Amino acid sequence: MASTETKTTIFYDGSCPLCRAEVGLYRDQDRAHALGLVDVSLDHAPLPSALSAEQALERFHVTTADGRLLAGAAAFVEVWRQLPGWQIVAALMRLPGAMPSLDLAYRGFLLLRPALVRAFVAASKLKARG
Secondary structure (H helix, E strand, O other): OOOOOOOEEEEEOOOOHHHHHHHHHHHHHOOOOOEEEEEOOOOOOOOOOOOOHHHHHHOOEEEOOOOOEEEOHHHHHHHHHHOOOOHHHHHHOOOOOHHHHHHHHHHHHHHHHHHHHHHHHHHHHHHHHO
């Protein structure tokens, strides 16, 4: 794990294949090394005092370089602000109604996440079989 000091730090569920894939995409696009990554599924993962491991596993969180803890849509937008090619998407989130809509969509995803993970794992197994 890279140093998380003065970086936007992503707290993600490394036991979730969808989460790993998403964070892998962010990591690959982070040419400026602006992101720190913390897999909260590991024992003793370093967490900010305001975030429990249970909370971190339930919802996407980041801390900003200046120490603010963000969750849900605001956390995604903070990550996107750091990545080339995603900055325009982050800027679009300043449009009226965009953030509440993104947060609502993310809440819907969270309800579907268990079924999506099962489908993702099943599809991966089928692909591996050839």
